[in-house]
Amino acid sequence: MYDFCTACKIGLGGITLGGAIATGAHGSSLVHPSSISDQIVRLQIIDGMGNLREISDPQDVNAFRVNLGLLGIIVKITLAIVPLFKATVQTTLEPESILMDGTAQRWANNLDWMQMWWFPSTSNVVVLKGHYHIKLTGSKSDDYLGNATSQFIPELDPVIITTGHDAYETLEANKNRPGLYALERFTELSLHSEVIGKPPIFSEDGVNIKNPANGIAWRLMSNRCHTYCPWNNGNTSSILPEEFSVALQILNLPSAIKTIKEILEIIPTAFTMVGIFIRFSKPSDSLMAISNGHETVTLEWASPMRDNPYEDAKGGLGAYQAILQSLIKNYKGRPHWGKNGLYYFRQSILEETTSNLDKFKSYMKKFDPDGTFMNNFGKRITGSSNEMNIDPLVHHCALQEYCICSKNEDCGHFQSCNKVKGFSVCRDLADVYSDSNYDPTNLTSILYAIGAILQVED
Ligand SMILES: Cc1cc2nc3c(=O)[nH]c(=O)nc-3n(C[C@H](O)[C@H](O)[C@H](O)COP(=O)(O)OP(=O)(O)OC[C@H]3O[C@@H](n4cnc5c(N)ncnc54)[C@H](O)[C@@H]3O)c2cc1C
Numbered sequence: 270m271y272d273f274c275t276a277c278k279i280g281l282g283g284i285t286l287g288g289a290i291a292t293g294a295h296g297s298s299l300v301h302p303s304s305i306s307d308q309i310v311r312l313q314i315i316d317g318m319g320n321l322r323e324i325s326d327p328q329d330v331n332a333f334r335v336n337l338g339l340l341g342i343i344v345k346i347t348l349a350i351v352p353l354f355k356a357t358v359q360t361t362l363e364p365e366s367i368l369m370d371g372t373a374q375r376w377a378n379n380l381d382w383m384q385m386w387w388f389p390s391t392s393n394v395v396v397l398k399g400h401y402h403i404k405l406t407g408s409k410s411d412d413y414l415g416n417a418t419s420q421f422i423p424e425l426d427p428v429i430i431t432t433g434h435d436a437y438e439t440l441e442a443n444k445n446r447p448g449l450y451a452l453e454r455f456t457e458l459s460l461h462s463e464v465i466g467k468p469p470i471f472s473e474d475g476v477n478i479k480n481p482a483n484g485i486a487w488r489l490m491s492n493r494c495h496t497y498c499p500w501n502n503g504n505t506s507s508i509l510p511e512e513f514s515v516a517l518q519i520l521n522l523p524s525a526i527k528t529i530k531e532i533l534e535i536i537p538t539a540f541t542m543v544g545i546f547i548r549f550s551k552p553s554d555s556l557m558a559i560s561n562g563h564e565t566v567t568l569e570w571a572s573p574m575r576d577n578p579y580e581d582a583k584g585g586l587g588a589y590q591a592i593l594q595s596l597i598k599n600y601k602g603r604p605h606w607g608k609n610g611l612y613y614f615r616q617s618i619l620e621e622t623t624s625n626l627d628k629f630k631s632y633m634k635k636f637d638p639d640g641t642f643m644n645n646f647g648k649r650i651t652g653s654s655n656e657m658n659i660d661p662l663v664h665h666c667a668l669q670e671y672c673i674c675s676k677n678e679d680c681g682h683f684q685s686c687n688k689v690k691g692f693s694v695c696r697d698l699a700d701v702y703s704d705s706n707y708d709p710t711n712l713t714s715i716l717y718a719i720g721a722i723l724q725v726e727d
Contacts, residue, residue, distance in 0.1 A: 287343045292607030293335035293558050295567070296490060297384040297548035299377045299519075301401075305348065306334035306555050313345035317637030332632040334555030337606060339647045340636045355414045356382065358399040358471065358489050359481035360461040365392045368547070369523040377519075377549045382490070386544040387526075388457045389533050390450045395460040395544070401486060415483035416473055419492045423468040427497045431506040437541070437573045441584045444699055449539035449584055456541060510542055511669075513589055514569035514605035516559035519549070521600045522566045528599065529568075529592050535689055536700060538585030542571040556625040556632075559603040568596065569608065578669065579662050582681030587689065587696040590673065594692040597622060610670020611657045616649055626650065667695050 284294075286305070295304040302308055311325040312333055322341070324333055333340055365387060367373045373396075377383045382399030402414060440448040459467050461480060469478035471489065482489060494500075501509040517525055529545070548567045550560035559565060572589070575581040583589075593613060596602035603622045604613040619626060630651055637643070648654040659671055666672035667679040667686070673693050674686035680695030687696045 286346055288607075290334065290343065290346065291336050291338045293555065293605070294607060295548070295550055295560070296382075297550070297567075298380075298382050299549045299551050299564060300379075300381050301551075302553075303548070303550040304553065304555075304558065304560070306558060307553050308348045308350070309334055310347040310349055312343055312347070314341035314343050314636075316341045317639055317641035322636075329632070331554050332556050332629060334553070335557040335606065337557065337646065337650070339633055339642050339644075339650065341642065354486055355402045355484060356399050356486035356489055357402070357414070357481055357483050358382070358397055360395050360397045360470065362457075362461055363394045363396050365389070365394050365526070367394060367396070368526045371523070373547075374519055374522065382486075383549060385547040386457070386460055387547055388453055388540065388544040389530065390453050390537075390539055391457060393457060394547075395457060397460075399486075399489070415479070417471045417479040417482035417484040418473075418488040419471060419490060420468045420475070421470060421492055422494045422498060422500055423492070424494050425467070425497050425499050427506070429466055430497060430499050430508075433499060434506050434508050434573075437508060438576050441573075441575060442581070444584070444697060446537060446539065449541055452541040453539045453544065456544060508542075509574045510571035511574055511583065512569060512571045512608040513593060514567055514608040515593060515596045515602035516550070516565045516567045516605065517596060517600045517602050519564040519566045522547075525568065525596055525600055525602075528595050532588055532591045532595065532690060536585070536588040536591065536694075536696065538588035540570050540572075540585070542573065543569075545570050556629050557606070557623065559605055561625060567605065569605070579664065580668075580682050582668055582684050582695055582697070586668070586681070586684075587687070587694040587700070590667070590670075590694040591689045591692050594673065594694075595690060598692075611646075611659075612670045612672050614646065614649055615655050616652050619649060620652070 290306050290309065293304055293306050297303055309330055311323060311330065314322055314324055314333070316322055324330055333343070368387060373385065376396070376398065380398050381401040382397070384397050386395045388394070436452070439445070440452070455464060458464050460470055463469050463478045468475055471479045471482035473479055499508055501507050546569045548569070550565040550567065552563050553560045555561060559567070570589070572583045572585065575583055593609070597604065597613065597618060601622050604618070633647070633651065645654065645656045645658055648656060657671065660669070663669060663671060665679055665681055667674040668681050672679055674680050674695050675693065677685045680686055683698050684695045685698055685701060686693055687701060689696070
């Protein structure tokens, strides 16, 4: 059961099984396989020489499980499946201390499905606990267990969608942090209670919340918004999220949370859309899975794109960049293949974080010796180049994570490139000036702030 990518169905023209497998799309469980890639039994592919091949050797299958589109064209996939089943889910509000004292891991170890949304500004976590029922669907069990569905990405009145879009843009343009925190609190509340302006997260009738809720498991995990969707539905008045996601060994969760809290002390930031979404994966045999070889926790968040993403930074960009860089550097965090900007897939980071790189390269040679499927991304994997395909409209490379800033021009309007905990990040000038490190009696500090305000290079 996978709760990935409900939004892709809406805004991105429809996620495919081939794409989900190539990128290692995952849901959340330490007890069951959390990725479709892990359910592959065998495949039929066309290799780089144009041969139709069956892939059933277990080692070959492990290479294809997360293949990044570099081993061949997948034409047929055989998956291990289970009969349709029901689940019970409940979301509750917990203190963030559960992330640091081992409680969250303990729960995850004992639940069929568990995921969390952490809201740093309120120090709360919404925890979703899910239990699977082996009893299959059938009229009696349907009645007994209920038929709730998720409305995580709900159908909304178009006026509400436009209002939400405009609210984000206005709050971000004005650097209105209290307003953004209010949105974060609204999101938190909507995940466990009824709120005005958004249908309940779980419901049987679409109006009244069910918490706990019972229903067919996949319908509690993902929903499909068909008409008016808050996340991009192809019109400019909805919200187009950019996503960030890093996977860590589960034992690093407590210290990673502390690191994030330290960064947010320096750059206070609201996580308005989904908080910091925390999911789990059991160890995978897939060579390139972010959960290869160890129990994994994924920390991810989404941020609405600005109306002019080529000039204006999304709120909190500096914090996002410091968090990503420190999770990768300090905890060997693995960036999710289907999310994050291209900077995070440069050779040095891949070499540092992807232990099976050489093995995967040998499979690239085996199935595509002539480089038919080679592209700039593949060249990063092989280590032959760091080139990337860049949107031609981009001229501030750090705004969409094509680079880590080295000069102020890499950042957005009214931003400068600064160091935070040793990492280069784009910060809003207003924040730099009001930084707690700023000391109006210290000449260096004053010059630093002036430099930042004039957007002079460090
Ligand atoms: C809003 C949103 C929510 C998301 N939620 C989640 C989530 O919950 N969990 C998660 O893990 N991920 C999530 N993702 C990431 C998502 O899983 C990937 O973006 C998605 O799987 C890519 O699928 P696609 O069909 O769009 O593939 P594309 O983007 O079209 O392709 C991705 C790669 O797959 C290769 N590929 C595609 N088809 C084939 C084929 N037939 N044979 C060989 N190679 C192929 C392509 O060459 C490319 O390299 C989310 C993404 C978005 C935008």
